[in-house]
Amino acid sequence: MKIILLGYMASGKSTIGKQLAAKLLIPFVDLDNYIEECEGKSIKKIFEEEGEIYFRNKEHEYLKELLNKNEDFVLSLGGGTPCYAGNIDVINSYTNVISVYLKANIRTLVNRLELDRVNRPLVASLTNEQLTEYIAKHLFERQFYYNQAKNVITIDSKSMEDIVDEINSLLS
């Protein structure tokens, strides 16, 4: 079984994914890190040097590569992955995949991204004032895709352990 975590930037996909994988004793894969390793450069550099369209094509390609592997793992997607290139349909077409949307409200995302956005090209150059409006609009557009995940878990004000347990309980 492959467990796929999706959601907006800073919704905790990687942190939760790592803990969940450790609990399930299966490998953890972060799609952004996988892309960085395969391409030999950071996401930031890929955006700068090749542009977003190149990144989205690679993201689609590497996602399919991972889904076609005959292995179990927890996979954390990038925030935009489900929203491009028919990726959410690709994900949902696999019977051995459980998709989980880690749903965070705007306030949670703004608070987190205010502190941690330098390596996220889409928001790195926004001021704190611009961030709320950007996230509100962006999340509204993206929710259409995120909500196509087979499972939705709200994460605001929940501990990491509770979220991991909640995902774990979906598996039994």
Ligand code: S3P
């Ligand atoms: C993106 C999110 C990032 C990364 C890239 C684009 C997005 O991943 O894939 O910067 O479009 O939301 P995280 O959600 O892990 O920050």
